[in-house]
C-alpha cells in the first residue's frame with residue numbers, strides 16, 4: 001500500500017506481519033506486530049532474511065514495497081496488539097523515516113522495539129521515543145569475512161549501551177563462542193545480555209539451548225529460545 005502522507009518519505013519494506021508472538025529475547029512470548037524493513041549493511045551467510053539484502057540470490061525489487069509512514073501507523077493502530085517490533089534487514093539504515101512512525105505509536109501508548117545489528121548510531125530523537133533496542137552484534141563466525149571491519153562499531157555500541165534502553169542478544173552456535181561475547185561485554189559494557197542459539201529448525205534450537213544453558217548461567221547472562229522456530233520452523237512471516 002502506498003497511501004501518500006505528510007509524515008515523510010516512504011520506507012523500503014520487506015513485509016508486515018502479525019499479530020504473532022515475539023519469538024526472541026526479553027519480550028519472547030508476547031503478542032506483537034512486525035514491520036520488516038528491507039536492506040542491510042552486513043551480509044551474514046547464515047542470515048534468515050536474505051531477501052532483504054542479498055542481490056546475488058534475490059531480485060530485491062520483487063521483495064520490496066514502498067510504504068508511507070501513515071499507512072504503517074494505520075495498520076498498527078487497527079490492531080489492539082500493544083507491542084510493535086521493527087526488524088530487518090537493518091532498520092536503522094532508515095531511521096529518519098522511522099521516527100514519525102515511532103513517535104506516533106509511542107504517543108498512542110504502544111510499545112515500540114527496534115531490532116538492530118548494532119552498527120549504526122541511533123539518533124537522540126529515536127532513542128527518546130523507542131521503548132527498547134534489541135541489539136544483536138554479529139560474532140566473527142556469523143558475519144561474512146568481508147564485513148570483519150564493519151560488524152563491530154564502537155560508537156554505535158557505546159551509544160546503545162549508555163542509552164539505558166538496549167538489550168544485547170548474541171546468536172551463537174557453540175559454547176566456544178561465548179568467550180567472544182564476554183570480550184564484547186567487557187569492552188563496551190554491554191548489558192543485559194541474552195544468548196540465543198543459531199538455528200532455523202526446532203530440533204537444532206533445542207539441542208543448542210541445552211548445550212549452552214549451564215555456561216550461560218555461569219556467566220550471569222540470560223538465555224533466549226526462538227519461539228517462532230519451535231512453533232513454526234522457518235515459515236516466513238510468523
Ligand code: SF4
Nearest residue numbers: 040042044047089117
Ligand atoms: S545483520 Fe541481520 S539482517 Fe543483516 S545480514 Fe546479518 S543477520 Fe541478516
